[in-house]
Amino acid sequence: MFGNNKNNKNIDSTGDNTINNTGDGAKFEIHNYTGQKRILNRTYLFDFCLKFSEVEDVTDSYDGILTSDFEGKMDYNEIDVYKDIFFECDHYLEDVETILEGIPRRQRILSNINNKYKKLKRFGQWEHKDELCEGVYNYLIEAIQNDNNSELIFVEDAELAIHSLMYYAFTKCKLLDPIPIPATG
Numbered sequence: 264m265f266g267n268n269k270n271n272k273n274i275d276s277t278g279d280n281t282i283n284n285t286g287d288g289a290k291f292e293i294h295n296y297t298g299q300k301r302i303l304n305r306t307y308l309f310d311f312c313l314k315f316s317e318v319e320d321v322t323d324s325y326d327g328i329l330t331s332d333f334e335g336k337m338d339y340n341e342i343d344v345y346k347d348i349f350f351e352c353d354h355y356l357e358d359v360e361t362i363l364e365g366i367p368r369r370q371r372i373l374s375n376i377n378n379k380y381k382k383l384k385r386f387g388q389w390e391h392k393d394e395l396c397e398g399v400y401n402y403l404i405e406a407i408q409n410d411n412n413s414e415l416i417f418v419e420d421a422e423l424a425i426h427s428l429m430y431y432a433f434t435k436c437k438l439l440d441p442i443p444i445p446a447t448g
Contacts, residue, residue: 308424312366340439345396352430359431377437400425
């Protein structure tokens with residue numbers, strides 16, 4: 264009988280929305296841990312960066328200087344959903360920078376994100392720039408999911424790594440439009 268024997272042993276899994284079906288008299292359990300602090304899986308981010316750096320050569324140079332006034336740029340681009348997502352990734356900027364330092368041809372990563380954004384902006388149908396960001400996200404996640412060499416990855420880790428990479432690209436003016444500099448006369 265499932266779950267009726269008091270001597271049943273069950274190994275609990277951890278993590279948000281995990282399903283456990285182990286032990287004698289196994290039963291399905293769904294663990295939902297809300298409010299837990301999310302941790303960036305640096306291995307996934309490194310693997311993603313390596314994958315994204317393998318695209319064809321691009322002419323853009325890698326600019327290691329961070330822009331400023333991120334919130335102003337978000338307001339200028341009128342993003343709402345991705346504003347919240349980017350603020351959740353803000354404390355991972357240093358991690359992303361550290362990881363990218365070890366990636367050969369890292370300029371390709373930002374250029375690839377920038378090129379995809381420009382293509383979606385020019386040729387896609389969108390109502391809000393959040394939709395453009397979502398298009399870039401979908402492109403990046405599909406590139407990872409279509410990689411035959413990719414191991415099983417957790418969606419939450421993949422999302423966080425890609426959103427952190429996108430936010431980094433945003434800070435380097437490779438995603439969304441920069442605030443125009445007023446002309447001096």
